[in-house]
Amino acid sequence: MPAISLSNLVFCYAKGDFVLSCPSLDFPHGELRLIMGANGSGKTTLSKLMCGILKPLQGDVRIFGKPSSALSLGQIGSDVGYLFQNPARQLFAGTVWREMVFVDELLGRDLEASAQRAQDLLERFGLGALKERSIYNLSGGEKQRLALCTLLMGGAQFLILDEPTVGLDRQNREILYTIIDDLLEEGRGLAVITHEKELISRYSNARKIKVERGQVLV
Numbered sequence: 001m002p003a004i005s006l007s008n009l010v011f012c013y014a015k016g017d018f019v020l021s022c023p024s025l026d027f028p029h030g031e032l033r034l035i036m037g038a039n040g041s042g043k044t045t046l047s048k049l050m051c052g053i054l055k056p057l058q059g060d061v062r063i064f065g066k067p068s069s070a071l072s073l074g075q076i077g078s079d080v081g082y083l084f085q086n087p088a089r090q091l092f093a094g095t096v097w098r099e100m101v102f103v104d105e106l107l108g109r110d111l112e113a114s115a116q117r118a119q120d121l122l123e124r125f126g127l128g129a130l131k132e133r134s135i136y137n138l139s140g141g142e143k144q145r146l147a148l149c150t151l152l153m154g155g156a157q158f159l160i161l162d163e164p165t166v167g168l169d170r171q172n173r174e175i176l177y178t179i180i181d182d183l184l185e186e187g188r189g190l191a192v193i194t195h196e197k198e199l200i201s202r203y204s205n206a207r208k209i210k211v212e213r214g215q216v217l218v
């Protein structure tokens with residue numbers, strides 16, 4: 001069973017005339033796929049369909065075998081993590097530490113285990129010294145790494161990264177590539193939307209999916 005499986009999708013927004021269509025397309029566990037295409041071609045729309053933020057008008061999205069229409073965003077989040085094109089949009093809890101632990105607190109999970117995982121992840125992502133820092137006072141690269149950490153806190157086994165290199169300098173891009181390598185090494189699957197030549201050439205073995213004016217070409 002693939003991590004995410006799309007079949008014969010048609011989607012359009014309530015307003016506007018953009019239509020996205022996608023034939024059958026599977027995203028397997030443990031593999032990297034690159035999603036490429038011009039501005040406005042529909043890459044972000046496709047990725048939001050893949051993680052259930054948007055629901056198709058026709059066709060079927062299956063996430064770890066279950067139709068996305070039957071799953072809440074909370075349920076999906078424990079399998080699939082979505083890193084927004086602007087990761088600042090997904091941070092809101094106040095401090096770095098609060099951002100990491102608030103979901104587990106809300107759900108009444110084992111707080112000791114949660115704190116340990118949060119600590120381990122922050123250290124691994126180079127954010128260990130920033131626990132008490134306000135999320136508004138992080139650099140772009142730090143915000144992105146924190147957003148990734150929160151997705152991993154949720155347990156996501158498959159990650160979708162929407163243009164993750166945009167706005168990162170060379171050093172932060174290198175850190176990101178190392179994170180991608182590590183996630184793959186751990187057996188997680190990834191779909192990365194990008195037109196960054198450096199990333200594409202670094203992962204030249206990854207299968208590429210093109211989106212052209214709303215058509216997903218596989």
Ligand SMILES: Nc1ncnc2c1ncn2[C@@H]1O[C@H](COP(=O)(O)OP(=O)(O)OP(=O)(O)O)[C@@H](O)[C@H]1O
Pocket residue numbers: 013014015016018037038039040041042043044045046085
């Ligand atoms: N909420 C919305 N309502 C109506 N139309 C939208 C909405 N969001 C996006 N669109 C339109 O859908 C089309 C595809 O947008 P999308 O964001 O998926 O493109 P993209 O390939 O991710 O572009 P970029 O490379 O600039 O991020 C665009 O024409 C856009 O204007």
Ligand SMILES: [Mg+2]
Pocket residue numbers: 043044045085162
């Ligand atoms: Mg986009």
